[in-house]
Amino acid sequence: MPEEFIKHFAADIYSSDIHHQGYILKIIADHHHGMDISAIQEYFQLSRRTIYKYIESINEVAKLAEENETDENIHYGEIKKENNLYYFTGNQINFQYLFCKIIDKSIAMIISKQFLVNREINVKQFCYDNYISETALRRNISKFNSYMKKYGVSILISKGSLTLNGDSIKIRFGLATFLWRNYRGLQWPFANISQKSMRNLALRIGTIYSINFNEGKLNELMYIFGTNLSQIIVNNFIDPKEINQDLLDLLILDDRDQELYDYLNNNFDLNDTELNFVILWFKAMSDAYSSGNRAQVIFGKLKALNHPFYKKIVKYIMAVEGRTNVKIDFSTPAGELFLATVIAGQFHLNLFHDLSLTVSNIDMDHFGNNMDAGLFHGISELTRPNNTDLTEDELHTSIMFNAMAFLLIFPHHYFDPKINILVKMDATSFAEQIFTIHVKEILDPYFNIEIFTQKTMGYVVKPDVLVSTALFVDKSIDPDHQIFIKPQLDFNDSLYLREFMTRITKEKNPEIFDV
Known part of the structure; x- marks a missing residue:
């Protein structure tokens, strides 16, 4: 769904052009039977001319990516027009590759990758190289800092230079997360680190600990090690004071830990603190x-x-x-x-x-x-x-x-108060039973519920809520605890049901919402 793009990890820090390109690509890629320009316009307050321009820009990115690609197994697809309908020629993996190339032009991505090879960045040179004014750069940095606040990481502008601000451990965590969530392993952003050596390291860890990493986990581990080693190269070292003794006491617990320690020590230029930190980060997974x-x-x-x-x-x-x-x-x-x-x-x-x-x-x-x-x-x-x-x-x-x-063991609604739901439907018994199953499917993942029909409830359990398709109030149940929905149970009904049950949960146990 296109809404997923809006919630993308860093969508709010991309420029308007990049945001529109990514969103247009997503919409067209999601509609396999093609879309005409009017249908695309329903998602944007943009002129046809502007949408044409963005589609052309997307295809230019795809063309350049294909021309510069050294791996013949990687393809980017493109947007084609046939019979006034626009199609994306690739699959979802091709879409992700092309999407990565589009966001690769964002200032936040460019800055992040430059911090992998530089301890500080000259403001004037950066603006010159990337055709951006200092005012626009500051706006982009402000967006980046706002987004990265939860990681304890920010970019400082001082004396004509950009530097990363924060504890060295949090800087590494924030950088690794930002790069991974944007690229998802589809690009290698570490210009000063061999991708092959990081893959060999990740595979070796899998061998040492008898872990069969899938490709996604393998790539994530490669990004973590790539981030650490790139920061070491630019002399952004971990402060020994940031690692407490309780952690160091558990650095080597068995032969496997020792084998990893020896492999890192023999194959990478790491001081003691860096070596310890890399191992401890793995142990935090x-x-x-x-x-x-x-x-x-x-x-x-x-x-x-x-x-x-x-x-x-x-x-x-x-x-x-x-x-x-x-x-x-x-x-x-x-x-x-x-x-x-x-x-x-x-x-x-x-x-x-x-x-x-x-x-x-x-x-x-x-x-x-x-x-x-x-x-x-x-x-x-x-x-x-x-x-x-x-x-x-x-x-x-x-x-x-x-x-x-x-x-991993218990249902996530374990601590919620139980809600007994009585279902009544103005339809035959088989329809009521099917309707009951659908209500359960909607609510079960979110609430501690038990659902009854009039036949199964009997006189033992008192209902907390009545869910009905018949527009008649049941005088035996609090009117405020009765909800009327359509038999078809559309998307709005599902939202309405969840909102209603959240209110009932609050009424039954308000203290759980006070934390």
């Missing part, structure tokens, strides 16, 4: 514990060391088991991944502190939204008592990782 029973083995080593991480983890596990009355079996795939996630979460928390995100930008803050407020509140109650040493922002990070682990 749950994949580091995903082979065999490695999570259980590492958990056992943490226990033997009586390490603070072990104490935090075991207290959380006990809190979950006490609250759910379920003994977690770590020998199952879900239990193993639960344990891996809590272990990785401790590494992430102590390395990146208040960054409750991953490089792939699974923005875990969405657990705090209304639809998942019960989960956030419940995990907060389980996490907060054993983490009084954390700041509020660090606590937020811990809650998010603990919530991710919880969801």
Whole structure:
């Protein structure tokens, strides 16, 4: 859907031209049977002439990309016109390649890649090279800084130069995330780092830890190492004070860790702090514990060391088991991944502190939204008592990782109050049953619900909500707890249902929305 483009990771920092090009390409690529110019205009307040100009620009980008491409397996497609309809000739992968080439011209992308090869950037030279005024550059930097604020990273303009501002660890995390989320591995942005060497490193890590990385995870790992090594080359080193002793105590826990340490030490020019940081960043990913029973083995080593991480983890596990009355079996795939996630979460928390995100930008803050407020509140109650040493922002990070682990075993609406829903339909029984199934499909992912018909509810359960297609008020149920929707259950009905159930959830347990 074109709306996805609007929510793209960095869409709001692209220029108007780039935004329009990307959006037009997305719309046409999504309509495989073609679109005429009038249909395209429905999405924009643009003249036909302007849309023609953008389509021409897109095709120019595609042509140049094809001409300069050295890999014969990579194709970009183009927009063609037949019978007054515009088509994109490629598939979704071709679209993504071409989209990357379009956003590659954005000032934010150009600056980000220059910081991979330069510690500082001369403002006048940058403006000259990229045909941009200093005023326009400042506007672009302001947009970039606003977007990157949550990573603790910003660009400073001082004495005619641009520099990156922030803790060195957060700068690396922010750069890696920004580049990965925009390029998704379809371009190699690290001009001073061999892509082949980073691929070999990622593959070697997979071999050492017996992890079969898929291509996406492999490329993400390559971006992380590429970011680190490029920053070392331009002398943006990690401050040893940014890595606490609790982390360093767990640098080498077994032969696999030692093998990775030796491989990095022998093949890359890293000082001790840089070497330690790269290894610890990998340990902050749950994949580091995903082979065999490695999570259980590492958990056992943490226990033997009586390490603070072990104490935090075991207290959380006990809190979950006490609250759910379920003994977690770590020998199952879900239990193993639960344990891996809590272990990785401790590494992430102590390395990146208040960054409750991953490089792939699974923005875990969405657990705090209304639809998942019960989960956030419940995990907060389980996490907060054993983490009084954390700041509020660090606590937020811990809650998010603990919530991710919880969801591997329990439903995300576990902490929400149950809503008993009675369905009544002015239609035959089979239609009512099918309608009930559709209502459940809409609400089940978001709420703790149980759905009944008049036949199945009986007299044991009192309904909290009546969902009806018949326009008659049921006097036995609070009128404010009755919702009337169309039998077809269209998109607006689905939204209306979710909004209604969110209100009911708030009424039944308002405190979960106060966190």
